[in-house]
Amino acid sequence: MRILLVEDEVRLSEALVYTLKKNNYIVDAAFDGVTGLEMAETGIYNVIILDRMLPGAEGLDVLKALRKQGITTPVLILTAKDTIKDRVEGLDSGADDYLIKPFSKNELLARIRALGRRQTETIVNEVIKIGNIVFNSLKGEIHMNGKITKLSSKESQIFEILAKNKNRVVAKEQILERIWGFQSDVELNNIEVYLSYLRKKLVLSGCSLVIETIRGSGYCIKEVYSHVSEA
Template identity: 40%
Template structure:
């Protein structure tokens, strides 16, 4: 998942970039609204984290400009402006959420996950292909090269979930909630077993697997 940080405070900007990269996000950094527009003209992002008070172009103006251009990328305001009036203004301009400084990093991550979940990835056809693995959404079949891979229903749901969120590290809790629809309270090691089964059926080792393990975080497909 690719993020753009728009924050004029140098130390905070660098800290956010460093911390988010530890969570396997790809991150670019801008220091004002005009620089952010330059980035957005050449790259697509899954979400923006935007300060309000910045030189040249403030965060409110940036978000207003993007929404007027019909740019629908999820946006999280990150700002010291904590009045109700400012929060209402930011949300009315088109931001998806508003987090007041100072903040705790786990809360930032949770809010980021929330706004990116709302923006579900769209698939232009009935198929998703990453490398040699092709997933057919209409027939619910998976192919590697020209070989049909026989997956169980839950293995298929896990692989679909990961492929549909390419680049995003998904925790065991997120996978469990998606695959078992929130009503499962069994052993989370079952997810490890299912991932291992998918890798075996795709004839991949854990080192060269399409599905990468991020220790202590979850699983991701790049």
């Protein structure tokens, strides 16, 4: 599970990052609202922990902006504001949970687990119909005419991004950020390796889709049709 922590108190942020990583979570940290929003907009996170009082952009403004864009990532508001009015305001803005400072780390971890389960339940039946195939993003399977082509985890994530942006160019950097995160040292060339494997599997599946490389821009998935020449 990948978590985005948006908290401007450096010591608290460092302590939380340490705790979360110790519990086997992948964590990216932002220290202001503007950066937090930019990172959250990538859609790569399973849970967002968001402080209310942030420099650059207030936490609830960040939350409202995400919900306005249709980003449904579970958000846990972390704040010292503990009145009923504050809680109602946070929940009405689109928060999924609300935790008051100071808090127990065990309670925080329990709430994160609950939010993670909630998200899994919402995507369990997610399938994408594209071209002449059905792609099960949860299982990483391409279904066509009763034949199943299995994709690796990274191939599946790349294919999902491209499939959801059919006929639109997706930049290399966007793929890198969404799959490997902002704080990854993975090189852009690594994407080419996974795309090579993915292209071969698409050909073997017999589907009507191709992934084109748009020089200097990124990649685009398109549907191609075979033409039968007339005699």
